[in-house]
Amino acid sequence: MTDAPRPHSETVWDAAELWSRDRIEAHQLERLQAQVARLASDSPFYARRFREIGFAPGDLRSLEDLRKLPVTRKQDYLQGLETAPPWGELLAVDPAEVVRVHFSSGTTSQPTPACWTAHDLERWSDLYARYLYAQGLRRTDVFQCLFSYAWFVGGLGATAAATAVGATVIPGGSGDSKRQVESIFRFGTTAVIGTPSFLAHLVEVATEMGQDLRQSPVRMLCLGGESGASIPATRARLEEAWGAKTFDCYGSLESQPIGWDTAAQSGPTLAEDFIYAEILDPETMEPVPDGERGVLVVSHLDKEAGPLLRWWTGDIVVRDSRPAPDGRTHARLPGGVLSRADDMLIVRGVNVFPTAIEDVIRSHPGATGEYRIIVDDSLKDPATGFLTGLKLTVEAQSDAPQDFGGQLAARIRDLLTVRAAVEVVEAGSLPRAVHKAKRLLRS
Incomplete structure (x- = not known):
């Protein structure tokens, strides 16, 4: 050395x-x-x-x-x-x-x-x-x-x-x-x-x-x-x-x-x-x-x-x-x-990268920054196999607006032009990573 x-x-x-x-x-x-x-x-x-x-x-x-x-x-x-x-x-x-x-x-x-x-x-x-x-x-x-x-x-x-x-x-x-x-x-x-x-x-x-x-x-x-x-x-x-x-x-x-x-x-x-x-x-x-x-x-x-x-x-x-x-x-x-080429999500023909989703969530008022993106068959169009929307689990701070989930979904729609179903959970609910976090979950 x-x-x-x-x-x-x-x-x-x-x-x-x-x-x-x-x-x-x-x-x-x-x-x-x-x-x-x-x-x-x-x-x-x-x-x-x-x-x-x-x-x-x-x-x-x-x-x-x-x-x-x-x-x-x-x-x-x-x-x-x-x-x-x-x-x-x-x-x-x-x-x-x-x-x-x-x-x-x-x-x-x-x-x-x-x-x-x-x-x-x-x-x-x-x-x-x-x-x-x-x-x-x-x-x-x-x-x-x-x-x-x-x-x-x-x-x-x-x-x-x-x-x-x-x-x-x-x-x-x-x-x-x-x-x-x-x-x-x-x-x-x-x-x-x-x-x-x-x-x-x-x-x-x-x-x-x-x-x-x-x-x-x-x-x-x-x-x-x-x-x-x-x-x-x-x-x-x-x-x-x-x-x-x-x-x-x-x-x-x-x-x-x-x-x-x-x-x-x-x-x-x-x-x-x-x-x-x-x-x-x-x-x-x-x-x-x-x-x-x-x-x-x-x-x-x-x-x-x-x-x-x-x-x-x-x-x-x-x-x-x-x-x-x-x-x-x-x-x-x-x-x-x-982004990763193999992580790209196609939602109704729109290319969406997980990094873009993270940027929206972490810049949204009231978010702790912890979230999960869930991809499962319930979101897929049976004819094309493409996603019809996003499913997100997002932590909210205790003082977050009452309509935190709705506001975040609207912001994602405006910025990324895709529909998102947002499940809001309390701060500290999601596991913390001490190494590499895995936030895109496929089932």
């Missing part, structure tokens, strides 16, 4: 953050060519895929040539694990070179492993450090990590990064809520990282303890693990409750990291010297221009243990390739992850 802080300047950790667009793309092509050549010999999965489609490493002469390859999906990953257990066909190094393994949450399938070599760990830590530094973390800060350390990928990565910056690190984890609040005030924590759900939960815990987090020293809220990190109403609620700025920290198990907010809060900045990013129309699979929604597809440029080519993240984003207001040149994702 990095032994000591090594920022490039007072505002930039790594000079790569200021590369010209031409230099970024030249680096991406050079690294992709080397990566493809290595995978043709070292990755059982990609070697077979190249043979099946008649692709040779020498066929990659431009970044556009990468589109000759099909995307790699989660199902490919899972099948590779079945074919070559326990690490899978996508492992491209000798297993003896693997020094770290993290796992998926296993909420939709068996927990899947992702492997790192020593080089991968150092790269990961340095990229995280770059982003925390860009958000304003410095050696004088006290950084409390509220990500889980049990199996989850984010906790150790954030801890290593804050250590590399030189901050004082408290590896708190995502339990012992009262102790977390006590530690924030006792040790003068100035920056925390965690899921939006857990940070919202700590606000409630602090209030029950008679503490006001707005009076704490915390000035930075680094948010990850959920799409709520870039939802305006969610961010506004957290910033108001904590009296601190929020920053979206975006990554996945398979690609650590993808992009994080900088101090400018202009959208997660892609790590374009680490990944090559494409934004594709999910129907045509063709690239969409900047400013249009599409699914993010990423390719690793220098990852060793389990590099992925054209990994289908399933995350819907918008790209802006113009230089950022703070001078950084890597492309950004304004609004962060707008």
